[in-house]
Amino acid sequence: MADPPAAPVRGVLLLRTGQACAEHERVVQQQLAQSLAQVLRLPFLGAASMLPNSTSCYLIPDATLIAPQPGIATELDLYGALVSHPFVAGKAISHPLVDSTATAPQGWSSEFIARAAGAVLPGFSAFDRHDALRAGRLLLPAGPLRAKLVEGRAGRGQCVLHDERQLQAWLDELPDALLREQGVVLEQNLTQVSTYSVGQLRVGPWCLSYFGQQRLTTANDGATVYGGSDLWLVRGGYSCLGDHFQSPLIRLAIAKTRCYEEAAEVSFKPFIASRRNCDVAIGLAPTGQQLMGVLEQSWRIGGASSAEIQALQAFAADPDLQHLCASSWELYGKNPVVPPQGRILYQGNDPEVGPITKGVSIRPWQPPVTP
Structure with a gap:
């Protein structure tokens, strides 16, 4: 319709x-x-x-x-x-509560949890200190867990915890108001992790969909943080995107993203999203089993938006263009090496993060190396 x-x-x-x-x-x-x-x-x-x-x-x-x-x-x-x-706008949407007695925010949807269960990693969301401890006790016997602040961005605001004592210490540092209003996420920690992006933008008469690979970099303070995304974009919806890839892994990442988004559309009303982006991780559980799941969504302007919008300009200018590649990049330090033919969007000494250069570049379509 x-x-x-x-x-x-x-x-x-x-x-x-x-x-x-x-x-x-x-x-x-x-x-x-x-x-x-x-x-x-x-x-x-x-x-x-x-x-x-x-x-x-x-x-x-x-x-x-x-x-x-x-x-x-x-x-x-x-x-x-x-x-x-x-x-619904944050990471806490992705996981169930520890049980039916747990504290839940207004509007919590068990329907979403049921519909999206096959698309996410093992984990829990908690809006209460006691519930978070109970969730940790369920996860820790299987191995270390990853604890996340809901508002954390670019890879910050999360840590790996190995036992209940560490979890208790982490929770003790959080204000009760933050737990109650935002919640926290506890996930089974994966190793040898690769993080992909699957997304879509619908602007005016245009619909573009993409698969992407995220890059990490070292910030000025030594932390490992988000360093940009390489996107493979096509004109059209997720079905058109899937048609361009033979890799079972890429197709599975697209399928999990679609499952997650469709669960949100059905379970939460109103729901309007013209910018969609899901981080999808694949890695090894402590048992050695390979797992893939949606980590979180971003339905706002974000790190990959510069690549999305640069690509949109190219598609809008050429009605015959069907696919291309675009990259966003975030480079720390005073004298970074800028990618060839890159467009710099920001270069300066940011008061919060220090010297940083951010930009975007596009190039003709070339299929990714199959993960």
């Missing part, structure tokens, strides 16, 4: 929601918003912390929005997502 027509749009607005945002992220977001305005052939209205009353806008929020939001009726109204409850 075709989407209903959107209300008349007079411009593109970058919406600042008050989320913590580093300088380099703010600068890149503004450039990407300007690029989307060019693709849509609309004026860029700049950034604002609230919606103007007199203007109908195409919104680019810096976080997933929580319903209700007047003016957002369909995916044609924004680059990002509108969801029913705050927890």
